[in-house]
Amino acid sequence: MGLLNVREDIENAKRHDPAARGAVTIALTYSTLHAVWAHRIQHRLWHAGARSLARAGSQWTRFMTGVEIHPGARLGRRFFIDHGMGVVIGETAEVGDDVMLYHGVTLGGTANAAVKRHPTLGHRVLVGAGAKILGPIALGDDVKVGANAVVLHDAPSGATLVGVPARPVASTAPAELPHIEYSI
Secondary structure, X not given: OOOOXXXXXXXXXXXXXXXXXXXXXXXHHOHHHXXXXXXXXXXXXXXXXXXXXXXXXXXXXXXXXXXXXXXXXXXXXXXXXXXXXXXXXXXXXXXXXXXXXXXXXXXXXXXOOOOOOOOEEOOOOEEOOOOEEEOOOEEOOOOEEOOOOEEOOOEOOOOEEEOOOOEEOOOOXXXXXXXXXOOO
């Protein structure tokens, strides 16, 4: 795995965004990819001890892209933010592989102490626009969070959360359709 994984990120953008057109266009115009690529460099600087430089870089990236990712946050592979503007990811947040966020999402903290204070998202989590996930909580794999939900508690794998405060909704497996025979 390279530092930037540009090719993988571009293919991931094509998978998530039906409006995506061509690798060059995606690489040049998807500001959320620019934010993720910059974060990867800033994350390395952060862990190499160049924390002021990493923070300055993350603030510059925020100014340029509208996406604020703290350099201490851990992001998985194929992480994608659709439209991006207004996304905030806190210092101790952890994000699994194949996670997708929409614009306006916050992975925020609820404590002022230097402890784990931001959420942990499992793999393949999808978070709707404007949702807030707050505190050192954990969302399991394949969790879906509805738009504008405010999540304050852990959620098991496969849960779907909606509302303020967010609560799980019952599984709505498709009902079996009646068999109808036709004849001519």
